[in-house]
Amino acid sequence: MPLNNIDLQQVREYRDLIVKDPKEARFTAKVEGEWLFEEGGPQFRSRVNVRDGVYPMEASHPNFMKAGVCPGPMAFGLFWFAACYTSTFVTEAAMRNIRLTSVRTRVEADLDYTAQFDLGDTPLIHGYRVIMEVAGEADDRALHDLKDYALDKCMGMFTIRNAIPLDVELKISGKNGTPGS
Secondary structure (H helix, E strand, O other), X not given: OOEOOEOHHHHXXXXXXXXXXXXXXXXXXXXXXXXXXXXXXXXXXXXXXXXXXXXXXXXXXXXXXXXXXXXOHHHHHHHHHHHHHHHXXXXXXXXXXXXXEEEEEEEEEEEOOOOOOOXXXXXXXXXXXXXXXXXXXXXXXXXXXXXXXXXXXXXXHHHHHOOOOOOOOOOOOOHHHOOOO
């Protein structure tokens, strides 16, 4: 029976699989997308496989002064951080048999586009904040322990707190999209 909308059997089975074979814990997550050139619509599209098919994800150019027709890339990044942190928090609560009744998470980022427009060298992001509102059958100490656990174990938060090796490869198709021109 799920607790906090977490399939504990699946979580425990995967944990047991990793205990038996640590290589099962490692895989590469991938998202691939394409820029769309039709005016008035989304500008970037990706299709992500889900249990029942394909889930389309679309984004607009970063929304500097007004909203686009779709969320901008930062909204998806903040969504990732909020969803990842929250799911780590809620999953661990379920693993500890803590019933939660409400969890709301807000992630804020202090942005500065000065450097992106070549108008200075200030950092692009000055800071992040995560604000959680939680209710459930747990005392304050248990909830603070879950907060710290999620901060230490969430992959999204790990990328914010640590420098991750990055490799960028550019494959040039040719002029006007013709291969090898």
